[in-house]
Amino acid sequence: MGRVVLDTSFSSHDAEELWASLTTEEARRLAGLLLYQAAAVDPGAPEAPGVVEVLPVAGDAYAIRIRGHELTVDQPLTDGGKDTAPTPVELFVAAVASCAAHYAGRFLDRHGAGRAGLRVRAQFRMAADRPARVASLSLTVVAPQLPTERLAALRAVVSHCTVTNSMASPPEMELRVSRDGGV
Incomplete structure (x- = not known):
C-alpha cells in the first residue's frame, strides 16, 4: 500500500521536522479539509456567477x-x-450526471417520493477518431421510492436538465488568446 508523506518543515535544515505518513485516502481527505478551511477564511471575494478561472498547480494539475x-x-x-x-472529461460527465441527479431529486421531492436510494450512474466512451471527444454517454437514474407509473415522468424531467440542454443546443463559444490577461 502506497503512503503519502507530509513534511511540514520550512527548509531542508529545520531541526524540528514534523511529518506524517498518510494513506492515499487520508491524504485526499486532509487535502479536501484544507481546501474547505482555506475557502472559509480566504479574504478574496468570490468570482461573480458565470466566471470560471483555471490556474496551473503542478504538472498537468490545474485549480x-x-x-x-x-x-x-x-x-x-x-x-x-x-x-x-x-480529468476535465470526467468532470464534464460528472456535470451531466450531477445535473440529472439534481433534477431527479427535485422531482422526487415534488412528488413526495423521497430521495432515499436515489443514485445516478454515468458511463462514457471516448471517440476512437478525431477530434478527441466523448462519443457516447449513458445515464442510469435509480429512484427506488418512486412508484412505477411515475418513472416516465421522471425520465422526461431528467432528460431536460440544464447541462443536457446545453449539449443539445450548444452555446456560442468565443476564444481569445492574450499575453496580458486582458481576456
Missing part, C-alpha cells in the same frame, strides 16, 4: 475556481499526469 469554490483536475498516469484528481 478551477468557481464562485469561491475550488476544484482540481489532472490527467491519469498513463497520459503523463499524476492522477491526483479527475
Whole structure:
C-alpha cells in the first residue's frame, strides 16, 4: 500500500521536522479539509456567477475556481499526469450526471417520493477518431421510492436538465488568446 508523506518543515535544515505518513485516502481527505478551511477564511471575494478561472498547480494539475469554490483536475498516469484528481472529461460527465441527479431529486421531492436510494450512474466512451471527444454517454437514474407509473415522468424531467440542454443546443463559444490577461 502506497503512503503519502507530509513534511511540514520550512527548509531542508529545520531541526524540528514534523511529518506524517498518510494513506492515499487520508491524504485526499486532509487535502479536501484544507481546501474547505482555506475557502472559509480566504479574504478574496468570490468570482461573480458565470466566471470560471483555471490556474496551473503542478504538472498537468490545474485549480478551477468557481464562485469561491475550488476544484482540481489532472490527467491519469498513463497520459503523463499524476492522477491526483479527475480529468476535465470526467468532470464534464460528472456535470451531466450531477445535473440529472439534481433534477431527479427535485422531482422526487415534488412528488413526495423521497430521495432515499436515489443514485445516478454515468458511463462514457471516448471517440476512437478525431477530434478527441466523448462519443457516447449513458445515464442510469435509480429512484427506488418512486412508484412505477411515475418513472416516465421522471425520465422526461431528467432528460431536460440544464447541462443536457446545453449539449443539445450548444452555446456560442468565443476564444481569445492574450499575453496580458486582458481576456
